[in-house]
Amino acid sequence: MNTINVILKGGLKSCCSSYSADELKHYTRSWFDGIPEITFNIIDIENDFYDTGTAADTAYKYFGYSIFPLVYYNNQLVSLGRFPERNECFQIIEKPVPVTLEDIEEKARQ
Secondary structure: OOOEEEEEEOOOOOOOOEEEEHHHHHHOOOOOOOOEEEEEEEEEOOOOOOOOHHHHHHHHHHHHHHHHEEEEEEOOEEEEEEOHHHHHHHHHHOOOOOOHHHHHHHHHHH
């Protein structure tokens, strides 16, 4: 089973618009129809608990809200700061590249 969890904090906000987790679930609900081995979840941590882990907690300490959305593949952090498109989800499944604590600390030093 391939599980992708997109973690929001108060929805998805851009310069021009804002979307709630429920709206995003509605827009993405058909992305993986007919592909039972992929589970795609959108979770807003202001409403539901999700243990983001040490790497995300550290990123939040350095970069604040800009790290959201967080993307996890099978409970491993793989992306910060952007909502994945459908095709990107397939790329993540094919070749996941984890975001490590070291990656975050290096970015913070720059």
